[in-house]
Amino acid sequence: MSTDGTIHARGIRKSFGSKSVLQNIDLDVASGEVCCIIGPSGSGKSTLLRCINGLETVDSGVLKVNGENFGYYETDTAYHALSKKKLAEQRTRVGMVFQQFNLFPNMTAQENVMSGPVLVKGHDKKKAAVRAYELLASVGLSGHGHKYPAQLSGGQQQRVAIARSLAMDPEIMLFDEPTSALDPEKVGEVLAVMKDLAKKGMTMVVVTHEMGFAREVSDSLLFMDEGYVIERGDARDVLGSPKERRTQAFLEKVL
């Protein structure tokens, strides 16, 4: 069975100094599945996501992404950090969408989308431009390619950011509160793009406060608090009839 587009984590721990941020996290995401993570601010959701694409390294535990040990290679006695080049290669297979979009302001929307294929993969510029054009069209932004990020609305910028990640042909897409920085009326257009992506079978891990989206799209849902996964299961079950007290308290507050 192919392990492309899968995430497998066992007993992940991560601390910053003396502060434990992730405590014994298990996570399994199958290919084509959408996993949503909810939880109060500071519970470690971003950190978990950032570990999955190497913006942070885990302290201990097993982390396999696309079937490979992520960021490390395993010997009988230890995990050894991969070279920067190998790590970069693994990263190109995992797309990341940030709360603040993080588009490159010195590049147009199209150049942003082309940046990965051209600068990292060394693809032909003309072909990458054609592909970028198609990707921008697929997120509803044909005709906006020549604009700079500062000339686009938040919702448009976030859709460019999604296209930029997709240009690398990742097997997995990670979203860290992709709609939290948006004006309320712009949230829908970004969620629509994400739903579309889920329908096409992309493996996705989404940190979000959009419970409607979680209920509709996700195959599994995790509730995290203080570095622990408190509750997990089918999204409708967890959101509809949470078993744990902390989950109930959190949902009462946000719903």
Place this chain on the structure above:
Amino acid sequence: MGSVDAALKPRLRLRTPSEYAGWVLSILVGIGILVSVLTNPNFKWGIVGKYFFAESILRGLMLTIFLTVASMALGTLLGLALAVMRASHVKPVSIAAGLYITLFRGTPVLVQLIFWFNISALYPNLRIGIPFTDIGTAVDMNAIMGPITAALVGLTLNQAAYMAEIIRGGFSAVGKGQIEAADSLGMSGSMKMRKVIIPQAMPSIIPATGNQFIGMFKETSLVSVLGVAELLQSAQLIYARTYETIPLLIVASLWYLVMTLLLSYPQSQLEKRYSRATSTLPRKAKRVALTEPEGAAR
């Protein structure tokens, strides 16, 4: 009441007595200085005119310009290297750059210049080669460290420390999110530097570098103590002969002033242009964007 429509009456600014006093005082002082400058025969304006375009003065000016351009160019390159080193994750490399910057910014340039001029007292022979082997050649330090070389080395090494701080400041103004976005795309360190960090750091680095350039133009006058015949020293050489000290200092000062004013216009343009750019709006639609490449027809 009045004949003017109340809605159209102008609103007058409050003028305080101190405002009038400021005007009167400034004008009086200005006139006083002007009269003195024009009537005091010791200024010897005729002599100023006579030497303003003198050949040795112009040669000095050329050397001043050369020292400015060369030490700025070399200092900026070295400063860039230092800034990259300072940001390194390898602690000893970062600390070494930090020590360099502290040392060269913490001591007077004049002292540094004299130090480099006398470096042969410390290292009479400079050996270029592989340490602990016989491979390489020795060079007589006295022979290579003449006044102009010492001036260039001193100004460059000092400038590098200041440029390193300017460049580092520009780098740190680039948001963490930008670097994370580049990382998550799998960009290598040098690619990130060239395509993401440097383009975004330039708006703050370039105007500051312009200021350094103007500053350096005046700073070069310090190397006159090494006997380098730049602008100031050229003037000094003349008045040592003719005792026309004041007029020749005026000649040198006027040249410094002219050059500074000439540079201040492009500098203000740079500042204007890049203060707009820091608002992250594109400077202009410079590149012809490949918006609809052939083959993408719908």
